[in-house]
Amino acid sequence: VLLNDAADRLCVVLVAARNPLNIGAAARAIGNFGFSRLRVVNPYKVPFREARSAVGASGVLLKAAEFNDVADAIADCNLVIGTTALQHRNPQHPTKRLEEGVRLIRRLPSSSKVALLFGSEKIGLTNQDLSHCHWLIRIPTQEKHPSMNLGQAVAICLYELVRNSRIPIAARQPDLASSAETERLTEMLLQALVISGYMNSAPATSMKMKVRRLVKRLHLPPDDIDTWLGMIRQFSWKMSQVEK
């Protein structure tokens, strides 16, 4: 896991991004995942500093460094990684899946500085930009729909850097009844609870929600739903005989 103190070694470099909203969204993702360094290479002088899409990460935007070309932006970095939506067959651009690329980043010495380059919304990184990269990473999108939104692509790359690859898992999950079926049971149980005097004749919404959650937590298998419905129905019928 890339720890917080190591997160300072990585900078996100946006090359020729045109939409300030995307630059703000990239800053937001940088803040979300504990990174802080944003660099913008932009000949167009996009007014991104105030982008509202940064939300809680306006500090990242304010601190962002501006450069006129890629070479300057990555001058202090040891490893430069480009991002691409394409399967580059060209051996000049060795391309790894994001998961594999991040594994390599994690194994770097703690002194290494890493630049992660993202190209413009329309065309991505140019061949000129790519020439600065050691290798490329590709987010595993569908071949039919490879091109991602810039802010989403930045978020996914940073998420992969902080995600835990060794989370324990629970045992095999059984199949569950549909929500429509569990809702029927919730309704029938509420009805029975009212008839029994367990709750008021007009239970508050909060009480209904409480009962719904109680039923959801049962994780009812599909085959049991009818049995429970039948039992609660019988209870209600029997209880309704009291008044007669």
Added chain:
Amino acid sequence: VLLNDAADRLCVVLVAARNPLNIGAAARAIGNFGFSRLRVVNPYKVPFREARSAVGASGVLLKAAEFNDVADAIADCNLVIGTTALQHRNPQHPTKRLEEGVRLIRRLPSSSKVALLFGSEKIGLTNQDLSHCHWLIRIPTQEKHPSMNLGQAVAICLYELVRNSRIPIAARQPDLASSAETERLTEMLLQALVISGYMNSAPATSMKMKVRRLVKRLHLPPDDIDTWLGMIRQFSWKMSQVEK
């Protein structure tokens, strides 16, 4: 790995999203990662069908189903998972990290339909929305900057579903009520079933076993046992008034 034919089992449900650009961005991520089903629960009638942010995924937007409430949107789903930026300490909302939650989704039977719920940009999912969820997943954002952009959050969840992961080894069982406690509930349920006339006054052993298994399959959390005991006890008391 959730394969393409299985991707049809998962739908993304956006509850009360206000910004059409975010709905379009969610559609784009759905297309990027090979999913197709988008459902929108929206009282505001947001004009999202033409959102340009969908880019290559306008088909996903056009096919998106609209619902007036969450219950309808998830009626056919077996497992309903909410998303949250918060660490819910409340046991009413069991929260798993995204990585762990996705492993559970991957282990579901292939017939299971899964709904992944995302709340509005401002407030996320309400308590009413959450009551429809079996459990919640949390993207591992920083505690200081937990709240993600909606389109980015959708993209990361879907990416996690398609990313490469090894077959998990360690298994962790959820906490369950003790056998003694479930047995008490079994006894009390049997008693209620007899009083109600649902079964004979001297149920056969095979019937008792059937009811015990039924209760076991509930996988009751320890904190819920007392609630169920209280409800069934109340039903029995009410039904016993009939003879008087």
